[in-house]
Amino acid sequence: MNFITEATVKAVKHLYNTDITAADINLQETRKEFEGQVTIVTFPFTKFSKKSPEQTGNEIGEFIQNDLKEVSAFNVIKGFLNLSITDAYWIDQLYNDILSKGFAVAEPNGKRVMVEYSSPNTNKPLHLGHVRNNLLGFSVAEILAAAGYEVIKSNLVNDRGIHICKSMLAWQRFGNGETPESTGMKGDHLVGKYYVIFDKEYKKQIEELKAAGQTEDEAKKNAPIIKEAQEMLQQWEAGNEAVISLWKTMNTWVYTGFAETYRKLGVTFDKFYYESDTYLLGKDIVDEGLEKGVFFKKDDGSVWIDLTSEGLDEKLVLRSDGTSVYMTQDMGTAQLKYNDYHMDKSIYVVGNEQDYHFKVLFTILKKLGKDGADGLYHLSYGMVDLPSGKMKSREGTVVDADDLMEEMEQKAKEQTEAKGKINEFGEEEKQQLFHMIGMGALKYFLLKVDPKKRLLFDPAESVELEGHTGPFIQYTHARIKSVLRKAKITNNNVTVDKLAAEELDLILTLTQFPVIIQTAAEGYSPAIVANYVYELAKTYNKFYQVCPIIQVEDEAVKQFRLQLSAASGKVINKAMKLLGIEVPERM
RNA sequence: GCACUUGUAGCUCAAUUGGAUAGAGCACCUGACUACGGAUCAGGAGGUUAGGGGUUCGACUCCCUUCAAGUGCACCA
Numbered sequence A: 001m002n003f004i005t006e007a008t009v010k011a012v013k014h015l016y017n018t019d020i021t022a023a024d025i026n027l028q029e030t031r032k033e034f035e036g037q038v039t040i041v042t043f044p045f046t047k048f049s050k051k052s053p054e055q056t057g058n059e060i061g062e063f064i065q066n067d068l069k070e071v072s073a074f075n076v077i078k079g080f081l082n083l084s085i086t087d088a089y090w091i092d093q094l095y096n097d098i099l100s101k102g103f104a105v106a107e108p109n110g111k112r113v114m115v116e117y118s119s120p121n122t123n124k125p126l127h128l129g130h131v132r133n134n135l136l137g138f139s140v141a142e143i144l145a146a147a148g149y150e151v152i153k154s155n156l157v158n159d160r161g162i163h164i165c166k167s168m169l170a171w172q173r174f175g176n177g178e179t180p181e182s183t184g185m186k187g188d189h190l191v192g193k194y195y196v197i198f199d200k201e202y203k204k205q206i207e208e209l210k211a212a213g214q215t216e217d218e219a220k221k222n223a224p225i226i227k228e229a230q231e232m233l234q235q236w237e238a239g240n241e242a243v244i245s246l247w248k249t250m251n252t253w254v255y256t257g258f259a260e261t262y263r264k265l266g267v268t269f270d271k272f273y274y275e276s277d278t279y280l281l282g283k284d285i286v287d288e289g290l291e292k293g294v295f296f297k298k299d300d301g302s303v304w305i306d307l308t309s310e311g312l313d314e315k316l317v318l319r320s321d322g323t324s325v326y327m328t329q330d331m332g333t334a335q336l337k338y339n340d341y342h343m344d345k346s347i348y349v350v351g352n353e354q355d356y357h358f359k360v361l362f363t364i365l366k367k368l369g370k371d372g373a374d375g376l377y378h379l380s381y382g383m384v385d386l387p388s389g390k391m392k393s394r395e396g397t398v399v400d401a402d403d404l405m406e407e408m409e410q411k412a413k414e415q416t417e418a419k420g421k422i423n424e425f426g427e428e429e430k431q432q433l434f435h436m437i438g439m440g441a442l443k444y445f446l447l448k449v450d451p452k453k454r455l456l457f458d459p460a461e462s463v464e465l466e467g468h469t470g471p472f473i474q475y476t477h478a479r480i481k482s483v484l485r486k487a488k489i490t491n492n493n494v495t496v497d498k499l500a501a502e503e504l505d506l507i508l509t510l511t512q513f514p515v516i517i518q519t520a521a522e523g524y525s526p527a528i529v530a531n532y533v534y535e536l537a538k539t540y541n542k543f544y545q546v547c548p549i550i551q552v553e554d555e556a557v558k559q560f561r562l563q564l565s566a567a568s569g570k571v572i573n574k575a576m577k578l579l580g581i582e583v584p585e586r587m
Numbered sequence B: 001g002c003a004c005u006u007g008u009a010g011c012u013c014a015a016u017u018g019g020a021u022a023g024a025g026c027a028c029c030u031g032a033c034u035a036c037g038g039a040u041c042a043g044g045a046g047g048u049u050a051g052g053g054g055u056u057c058g059a060c061u062c063c064c065u066u067c068a069a070g071u072g073c074a075c076c077a
Helices: A002-016 A042-049 A054-066 A087-098 A127-145 A162-174 A186-213 A216-222 A224-238 A241-265 A283-292 A326-341 A352-369 A403-417 A427-447 A470-486 A501-511 A513-525 A524-546 A555-578
Strands: A025-030 A038-041 A071-077 A078-084 A112-116 A152-159 A271-272 A295-297 A302-307 A314-318 A345-351 A375-380 A382-384
Touching: A002 A038, A002 A042, A002 A054, A042 A054, A054 A071, A054 A078, A087 A162, A087 A501, A087 A524, A087 A555, A112 A127, A112 A326, A127 A152, A127 A241, A127 A345, A127 A375, A127 A382, A127 A403, A127 A427, A127 A513, A127 A524, A127 A555, A152 A326, A162 A186, A162 A224, A186 A216, A186 A224, A186 A241, A216 A224, A216 A352, A216 A501, A224 A241, A241 A403, A241 A427, A283 A295, A283 A302, A283 A314, A283 A326, A314 A326, A314 A352, A326 A345, A326 A352, A345 A470, A352 A375, A403 A427, A427 A470, A470 A524, A470 A555, A501 A555, A513 A524, A513 A555, A524 A555
Parallel strands: A112 A152, A112 A345, A152 A271, A345 A375
Antiparallel strands: A025 A038, A038 A078, A071 A078, A295 A302, A302 A314
């Protein structure tokens, strides 16, 4: 729509002798109830036109209509100038833009971005909250790549700390040598089982101590099992061979399990960082900060930064005993990542309970004048709630990722078999399809909501395959493919005299796709893509209902509609790919 | 208590970033196929955009305020 903007700039210059830029022009799609396809909001121009909005609109409209052969008519309603663009222009858009190879393929913008997501703890399996994180991270990475960035997907694995020692200790104590092989359990689930066992035992001991007269706080500190876990952590840090060996063994179980979950989720990573490697980093940055006067040292030796002038608090960056805290580590890891990749932007996909932490971290790095500090962004997302309330691991109300995916596939299987359209599929082909549909439902359900909002996960609604869902869009794709199987495209450039309203709508929607990608990339929001592709599928279905394709007699019209269908299928496929969702040929 | 986030139809979500009469899906009613795929389409009903003020040609969107929900405010990660 650049040519409209240019003509508007020209019109304003000519009529009112005022220079404006493209940014001053508010272009939007014309609302359905009015004539035209493109609308210019002319209220802002009245400042220098010194005329009523209507008169201003008419003058600009007249100028543009004379200036551009593509503009066939215009009308003005209040401060809205609606332009009608010729069918010939839209048909040309279909062939030379939408159906061209380069459509919605952004030029590389020469910028590199890292998206860090997933970042699991290695003491328990992934749950629904992680699923939201993983899908968001993966999709944002795809969208950024489509918008022209070079993308590195990274995963910072939290593989050390007291929580890991808890699982290790409980396994040592109560495990009887169980392994994933001996039990047939997925490794991450097995380790998670012992994390739960630890917690049970810990609670039991707390109760015992309380019964013996200790306060809650005392009991929590003095329970023998927690002391043992702490001791184990110290041994781990001291490099005790037996502890390290157990740690390696159990972590390997977990990684094998995670790899399976990631594979099913369809997410991938280019680079893994491990906290066992990075937890000591950042101390040199503390020194640097002290030198630069950004940090200060208290009498007890602890190091702080004063952020009260930024509206934040004082924050500890190094303990009085010289050991690191979370912040120290994250400063060091940020530096490490930057040294590795020199990226222009660095996205952290982390839940919104850490908003404050990242605000502080980014402020510190900026104050230190670190390279890349301006490109830091916390993609903060809301928690996932269940209809019964919050997910709590200790109360066993978490939704396990593996179980969830299994259920979704099962539901997809039932529904698909009931339709009976894929009876000739082989067994493996069927399984793939069920997985595709089940995951399509799950992914779409989680991604269609604005990331920053809390998400209510209603299991009954999530397995729904009708309405505003992933399978609805997949179905539309399968339907298009079915049409294209039955009638072949033989003419690649056929034209028609006049477009039906539904055809025009469809082309208009299709042309928006590149803009949608850019908007989604700027806002780090898969939801924008998700809502767009739903709109597109609906628009296609409407077209499909009203406009016969194969049955139409006029061969030119038939060919044109086939092309339009092919274009729709292509864009649906691409858009869904940005969400990490596959679309089937039939279902 | 302080800070941040959120609040839109009965429910789950949109709204081109300040634009026209706030749109979809689910649920509820009414219609459309012996088929170009009905996992679809057309229509009906459903709203004081949490409440109240303000800013302006124009406010779900910006500002102030009240209310409600969530999260954070460790020498934990």
